[in-house]
Amino acid sequence: MPLAKNEYLSDSWKDGIFDNKVVFCTGGAGTICSAQVRALVHLGANACIVGRNPEKTENVAKDIATARRGAKVLGVGSVDVRNMQSVQAAVNKCVGELGGIDFLIAGAAGNFLAPINQLSPNAFKSVIDIDVLGSYNTLKATLPALVASAQKHKSDGKKACPDGTGGRIIFVSATIHYTTTPLQVHVSVAKAGIDALSATTALELGPRGITSNVIAPGPIGGTEGMDRLSRKEDLEKAMKGVPLGRYGTVKDIADATVYLFGDAGNFVNGSVLVVDGAAWRTGAVN
Ligand code: HXC
Secondary structure (H helix, E strand, O other): OOOOOOHHHOOOOOOOOOOOOOOEEEOOOOHHHHHHHHHHHOOOOOEEEEOOOOOHHHHHHHHHHOOOOOOOEEEEEEOOOOOOHHHHHHHHHHHHHHHOOEEEEEEEOOOOOHHHHHHHHHHHHHHHHHHHHHHHHHHHHHHHHHHHHHHHHHHOOOOOOHHHHHHOEEEEOEEEEEEEEOHHHHHHHHHHHHEEEHHHHHHHHHHHHOOEEEEOOOOOOOOHHHHHHHHHHHHHHHHOOOOOOOOOOOHHHHHHHHHHHHHHHHHOOEEEEEEEHEEEEEEOOO
């Protein structure tokens, strides 16, 4: 069932702020990324979401398109971000059918719980490859379109800070590597790598008008990651120790996305926006 608007976006944002923008999103059929894209589409953007499962990806794309009359949302399945050709083909389709890419959300991730001594080298590599290599491949494949978008939005071709928005990147990371988390060495190393990828991108590509930031979600209710990675009773106990005393929602992450891609985020570059109610600072939820 489609989400009611107040489940994925605050009333603070104005309709049309992302008119004529295009967002490309990996992991776009997942709970968090689909809410991020849905919010952008609601506010005017068109979108291309990619994923490994064709049926799920196409269905989620159709569902997101209901957020706004006339929205174009492509769902491109069978895309494995570990394979550059696979990502490049999806990017080409997005640029061909939607006219370019203004915003990138690199959200594809893999995860499971495993102790170090039971984790095979291939299991470790699988998550590093999906998260780090996959994010890099996605950045590399979308970069020409992002640079073109950023240039279009610079007022005089010289300013480092673009007027209007385009050429914006969000990498979706996590907080588990801040405090160290048992059973997730593979994911912790991967997320630290994503933070470094984003920071370097911000530094190298800022002069070309690109901004690159990380959103690090905390425990977000109703997500596949939370359902699979944590026992409900453990989480409910742990949540009592969190400063804001609740799970995050997909709306919290969608709002952060709108902020970073909108004019309000023009001068934010190379940052990690932690959206977790200060959970990681307590060490209560990990
Ligand atoms: C130990 C495991 C395992 C498990 C897989 N492997 N699952 N090892 N425990 N539970 C091992 C396999 O045995 C194999 O090693 C290697 O990993 C690759 O497995 P494959 O199934 O062949 O790989 P693949 O099909 O590429 O699957 C990738 C995956 C998968 C990561 C293993 O689980 C996946 O894609 N999951 C869905 C995506 C997902 O989890 N999304 C939510 C992300 S949430 P061997 O040695 O046998 O060959 C998120 C939030 C982070 O990121 C923050 C959390 C708080």
